[in-house]
Amino acid sequence: MSHPTAPLRAPLEIEFDYTRSLGPVLSQFMAALAERRILGARGADGRVHAPPFEYDPVSAEPPGELVPVGPEGTVVSWSWMPEPLDGQPLAEPFAWALIRLDGADTAMLHAVDAGSAAAMRTGLRVRPRWAERPAGSIRDIVCFEPGDGPPDGSAPGHAGEVTPGMTITPVRLHYMHTASPGESAYLRGLAEGRLLGQRCGVCGQVYVPTRGTCPADGVTMTEEVELPESGTVTTFCVVNVAYPGQRVTPPYVAAAVLLDGADIAFQHLVLGCDASEVRMGMRVRAVWGESGSISHFTPTGEPDALYESYARCM
């Protein structure tokens, strides 16, 4: 049970897919993986790097023709993963291993499905377990498994959505996000239908939302100020571009709104009139949504504020 003044906390899930172009060397490497072959690169010193380098660490030249290696290899170091993390190659306990593929002089990092730590050892012979449907990524090797001979299995299945020369890496991150004490106070105020700001004890400026620390003086602010829900548009833009997930149909206005009594504007929507009617100096008031938040601002119909009254907050 949280104390009422404790900062608010909530899970924050972030997901994004990185789509990367592979370049000339890794394009060949990934294309070969889809055909269940592994390629390396021979360096100027004769050493074979697998995976291949893009530029020779000795000569700085790009590699010549890539050379086949493995697909079997030998474990040169390993560690045991008793509780696999989200996204790792296997969901059951497995070994991470540096694997020197046959014909290579460097090692490749991957997972080994060994069943137990007792079955792992440096020097263990391993072979790849191929994905049924290649996707053009390093994960076309599902993992390695103990064994010394050609991998089992049939020819590769039909490729998934492979774009030559590109690879997609999904990223999912899980955070417990903590709002600052200032942000927490602001959010709690919103839930009560109040707009809270803070006054800096040094410069006297009033900031809204509450932010904890004066950005001008770098000091903690303690004086809370309740602000009215009326204010002035200091500047604005008309959003004409549609995008996925958009909640308001363009054209609409995103504006900087300076609440009466505040010294800093904040950004919000101005709705309730045609976008072309919104102007600098327009007087607006908050329209509350259902769940403790401001839905948008809307014109009050009062005469416009004089430019001089908000010019310092531009």
Next chain:
Amino acid sequence: MSAAAVVGFAQSPVRVREDATTSGVEMLVPIFAEVFRACGLTKSDIGFWCSGSSDYLAGRAFSFVSAVDAIGAVPPAMESHVEMDAAWALYEAWVKVLTGEAEIALAYGFGKSSGAELRRVLALQLDPYLLAPLWPDSVSVAALQARRGLEAGRWTEKDMAEVAARSRAAARSNPDAQVSGSVSAAELLARPYVAEPLRAHDCAPVGDGAAVVIIAAADRARELCERPAWISGFAHQVDSGSLGARDLLSVPSAAGAASAAGAGGVEVAPIELAELHAPFSHQELLLREALGLGDGVTVNPSGGALCGNPMFAAGLARIGLAARAVMSGRASRALGHATSGPALQQNLVCVLSGEAS
């Protein structure tokens, strides 16, 4: 000639702070106040600010911008940022002072390491084509390095436990440490593996914190500090990003940085004290060798990163602690080290001296 010196250092206690934001402001405001008070400075004296932090720890883009609130950047400040440990921010600040662009510069680092599962987040620092898609976590990668050393006869699990036991004992006198205590290597070895061959004591704890270091050009340094910690050498180097192509039992970038920073210079006094940024026990053993630190050198009297490793601040804190040893007269020549990347891939060395050479 030493053109710049460390004149001030402060750090926040390393703790898991559920109530802290990822912007670091709450951790930074008190330590800025502390270091300004100690140096007799105000924010307006700082000619250049540089921070080290990471959006991946914060879970949002441009997260370091929020931390600028702690500076109080009105009027506008000359400010920069590195997405690295703030030891590299200090390097940038040092260059600003050497080039005469700033007389006094401040580097700060902060990290809320506990905001997400750190070892998993750190997988994203790896090669994005061949490694990161597999999510190799930082502890597992370090374990691969540890086993290489064990099987090559470079160290034993007991050696690793002794590093941890000695670090924890040293940390008993460091109130900022997250972990400390009196425990024997034998007791530690009886505990289970977390990522065989690593046990919990072999891995830095996950903790949140911040650190700040102020440096000044020669003339100002003498005014601000009775005994400035003169920066006699400062260098950083990086090894290959291809984990499997590296010899994990040598740390050429650490040795190279130490050499470039003059750590082993015979014409001057030997290093007496070193604060090493070794987030895993075996890495202290690797670094001692790479940096050429003999048995006579006091290593990690603070307890080191094994007793508190706030991401993006711990490396800067190592330099700050080494500088503090010089400023207090406890050492006449000290070394601060910082690392970044998997398995000691990138290394920075700062050599500090009580005498301006």
